[in-house]
Amino acid sequence: MDEVEDIFDELEDPRTGNAKRHPLHEIVLIALCTVLCGGETCADMALFGRSKRDFLREFLTLEHGIPSHDTFSRVFRLLDPARFHTWFMEFVSRPALQA
Numbered sequence: 001m002d003e004v005e006d007i008f009d010e011l012e013d014p015r016t017g018n019a020k021r022h023p024l025h026e027i028v029l030i031a032l033c034t035v036l037c038g039g040e041t042c043a044d045m046a047l048f049g050r051s052k053r054d055f056l057r058e059f060l061t062l063e064h065g066i067p068s069h070d071t072f073s074r075v076f077r078l079l080d081p082a083r084f085h086t087w088f089m090e091f092v093s094r095p096a097l098q099a
């Protein structure tokens with residue numbers, strides 16, 4: 001899991017203080033999995049997370065459970081779109097993680 005977290009070091013977390021209950025990498029990875037499976041909204045992300053909890057725990061800690069749809073919404077509203085785009089393009093162009 002450390003290797004997955006390292007990838008996210010370059011993505012600035014826009015949240016402050018107590019708002020960081022869920023690690024940014026967990027929120028973004030759940031969102032990515034949701035979108036790859038056809039989800040479109042923050043409500044879809046929360047639902048996907050709850051329904052695929054066992055699968056997600058294979059590579060995420062989910063210490064505080066699955067983020068709510070409000071958490072997904074807040075994080076994606078706060079992320080700088082240009083910075084996220086740059087980070088995401090670098091993320092998808094990396095070689096696959098070693099198992």
